[in-house]
Amino acid sequence: MPVTLTLNGESRVIDADPQTPLLWILRDTLGLTGTKFGCGIAQCGACTVHLDGVPTRSCQTYLGDLEGASITTIEGLETPAAAAIRAAWTELDVPQCGYCQSGQIMAATALLSETPKPTDADIDAAMDGNVCRCATYARIRSAIHLAAEKLEG
Ligand code: FES
Numbered sequence: 001m002p003v004t005l006t007l008n009g010e011s012r013v014i015d016a017d018p019q020t021p022l023l024w025i026l027r028d029t030l031g032l033t034g035t036k037f038g039c040g041i042a043q044c045g046a047c048t049v050h051l052d053g054v055p056t057r058s059c060q061t062y063l064g065d066l067e068g069a070s071i072t073t074i075e076g077l078e079t080p081a082a083a084a085i086r087a088a089w090t091e092l093d094v095p096q097c098g099y100c101q102s103g104q105i106m107a108a109t110a111l112l113s114e115t116p117k118p119t120d121a122d123i124d125a126a127m128d129g130n131v132c133r134c135a136t137y138a139r140i141r142s143a144i145h146l147a148a149e150k151l152e153g
């Protein structure tokens, strides 16, 4: 049965097997390749999207559970927190290979939306499940602090 959901602010009807992971729908059906496939088993965070505002692993989220849901991917992430995160990421040159970074930005943006002035411990807790094989963790932490300052004005 087709599933109706909101994707990056637009209503979409998606007709596919309800057991299809959202990550496959995004990348293969809709061509939204900013969300990455890493492990496929909810262990790396590369596939993170926002599901009703909450960072969620799209590799372990199934189409059949998404009727009426609101999903935001890196392509549709347009909030003040996201702008501050992107600016800080650029200023501090955070990405190395870049593969994990859309997932990192999705997690960091959700953190700042909930906690405008996060501590190191807040950052470590929120970013814990987002693995970076290039080990950009120190720059990610600095960039989240910088983004918080930017948001504060
Ligand atoms: S691909 Fe989903 S958490 Fe790794």
Ligand code: FES
Residues within 6 Å of the ligand: 095, 096, 097, 098, 099, 100, 101, 131, 132, 133, 134, 135, 136
């Ligand atoms: S920047 Fe290379 S995996 Fe994170």
